[in-house]
Amino acid sequence: MTEIFTDTIVAIATAPGRGGVGVVRLSGPDSAQIAEQICGKLTQPRFAKFAPFRAADKEIIDSGIALYFAAPASFTGEDVVELQGHGSPLVMDRLCKRAIELGARMARPGEFSERAFLNGKMDLAQAEAVADLIESSTEQAARSAMRSLQGEFSNKVNAFLQELTYLRMFVEASIDFADEEIDFLGEAQVDKQLQQLLTTLAGIQGSARQGRLLREGISVVLVGQPNAGKSSLHNRLAGHDAAIVTEVAGTTRDVLREQIHIGGLPLRISDTAGLHDATDDIVELEGIRRTQNELLQADHILLLIDDRLGMTEQDEKILSALPAEKSITLIRNKIDQSGHVAEITNENDMSVIYLSAKNGEGMELLVQHLCEVVGFHPEEEGVFMARRRHLDALQRAQQAIESGYNCLTGMGAGELLAEELRLAQTALGEITGTFTNEDLLDHIFSSFCIGK
Secondary structure: OOOOOOOOEEEEOOOOOOEEEEEEEEEOOOHHHHHHHHHOOOOOOOOOEEEEEEOOOOOEEEEEEEEEEOOOOOOOOOOEEEEEEEEOHHHHHHHHHHHHHOOOEEOOOOHHHHHHHHOOOOOHHHHHHHHHHHHOOOHHHHHHHHHHHOOHHHHHHHHHHHHHHHHHHHHHHHHHOOOOOOOHHHHOOHHHHHHHHHHHHHHHHHHHHHHHHHHHOEEEEEEEOOOOOHHHHHHHHHOOOOOOOOOOOOOOOOOEEEEEEEOOEEEEEEEOOOOOOOOOOHHHHHHHHHHHHHHHHOOEEEEEEEOOOOOOHHHHHHHHHOOOOOEEEEEEEOHHHHOOOOEEEEEOOEEEEEOOOOOOOOHHHHHHHHHHHOOOOOOOOOOOOOOHHHHHHHHHHHHHHHHHHHHHHHHOOHHHHHHHHHHHHHHHHHHHOOOOOHHHHHHHHOOOOOOO
């Protein structure tokens, strides 16, 4: 896939704000010509040139380094020039405006990476990994994003696609010789090959799920009666006093959110207003309404109760009102006062953790439990970064192969098997961009920062 772009784009490639160095990037057929009107004649490609950067009236905007990368040996596959100056937002903005005066246009978000993809410098999964690496919030996430950027995810998908394509070609060839007495599909043990494909695909899905968790994390909502210890648990998980803790019930009126990491897993905690009916306080009622909205967005719910009181009628009422499709863990808090030991048990088909948010006893059980609930394995090797759309594509490919297997073993229908294998190919091709559409590309690259 190679596109020919006739326009030249420009953008600030460094992060917003002030810094020691700022970079303005140009890409397109006129990059070198525009740059030379700003800093004078460029040196040979990949050699740095120190020069003043001048405005139209020859005023010196800044002085710095100009680097020229000739097509196709550049990030985008086009002529690229980077102007590296002092990291003042004003200076960077003036350089961009000067480039636009000379014929460039401002780049759209992600347009440099989009051009790299369209010019065949990287596939779609690798292009997404650029943004994921920039946004990494843990060391593990950065490593996984780099694996994807280096092509580990794409290589696994492409190797699987090759096996799938070979099998599909054989099946379709066998259909063409249907009048022969030889059972080609049976002789080749196609059913076993399909089972092997499903096993391989399951391995890719497992790594992809870990990668998605590293990228997106999980949302955990703390709920319970007023004064059950939700804010204390929130502070204990956050590692600092993010929420006000008092003996007065109903201290928390609004949803308090905190982004943390446990064992490398990004975790968004939401501490909510206590749930109860006995109030006519309009502020507290609004807090309860927001709590209910937060529950609908949660990946997991922690229901806190006071272990000294046990499961009260109001606690039962709260439990029954929680969304049925959500996974829930019961937290029996305040064991420092009830005298119960810290442990995790299963009661009435629900995980129950006894802990003290006040002194931290039993917190390691909660952290381990949250990782297990979502299937996160922090020490797993070879994990690559993945997104929800990747998991969706892998799931559709799995369903198509399973359907094809059933068509073959149940009805001996080679034609239906071939069609299901084609659908699996198309789904997997969406991951790397072999099969894609313009709307999907616009959606993906619009989430990038402008300079990438």
